[in-house]
Amino acid sequence: MGFFNWFSKKEENNKTTTSQNIEEKYQNILTQLEKHKKTAYLPVVENNPNSFSTHSKYGGYPYLRNENDWPICENCKLHMSLFLQLNLSELPIKKDEGLLQLFYCTNQEQDCESKLEAFFHFSKATACRKINIENHSAEIKxxxxxxxxEKRIVDWQPKDDYPHFEDYAIHDLLINLDDDVYDLLDERQAG
Ligand SMILES: [Zn+2]
Structure with a gap:
């Protein structure tokens, strides 16, 4: 929420608002947002030595079906960094078989990100794929x-999730949000 820090700049006179008042307004906003409430799942992570495992993880090494299976950046010809691997059978809901893997070339020396416009869809400096788990992973250098x-995702923490202030319009929500209530929604990660 760093971009929106200006919302949290309170005027001096706002300090007279009691915290009870803010809590009431906060609860009132949640009631208005209730029908848009969804359950989000936040990953719980643990540091783990880099391993060619099939676990869900950020960073580290990917599961590889064979020794040529690690995606290579078309610009620098090096292995791309693994950003995320999700074992679909470990998801909290909508479980599936296989792995989802997301790679991104972070080679700044060769400027792959801008040369191949990695921030757009289907760039050759990124790879997103769903693969099946076959035998043991190949292990390469x-x-x-x-x-x-590597940070292994060991659990998923459910939480109530509401639309963010900026998305109210697309839900046809006409809600005036006070700065202090906005801050509370942000602080409690409610929206
Ligand atoms: Zn590259």
């Missing part, structure tokens, strides 16, 4: 310059 430290 990556030629990638950046391997992020």
């Amino acid at each position: 990556p030629n990638n310059i950046t391997i992020f430290k």
Whole structure:
């Protein structure tokens, strides 16, 4: 929410508002947003040594079906960094078989991100794929310059999730949000 810090700049006179008042307004907003409430799942992570495992994880090494299976950036010809691997059988809901893997080239020396416009869909400096788990993972020495430290996703924490203030319009919500209530929604990660 760093972009919206200006919303949290309270005027001095707002300090007279009691916290009880804010809580009431907050609850009132949640009631108005109730029919748009969804359950979100936040990953719970643990540091883990980099491993060619089939676990859900951020960073580290990907599961590889064979030793040529690690996606290579078309610009620098190096292995791309693994950003995320989701084992679909470990999801909290809508479980499935297989792995979803997301790779992104972070090679700044060769400027792959801008040369191949990695921030657009289907760039050759990124790869997103769904693969089946076959045998044990192949294990190779990556030629990638950046391997992020592996954080294994060990659990998913459910939470109530409401539309963010900026999305009220697309839901036809006409709600005036006071700065202090906005802050509370932000602080409690409600929307
Ligand atoms: Zn590259």
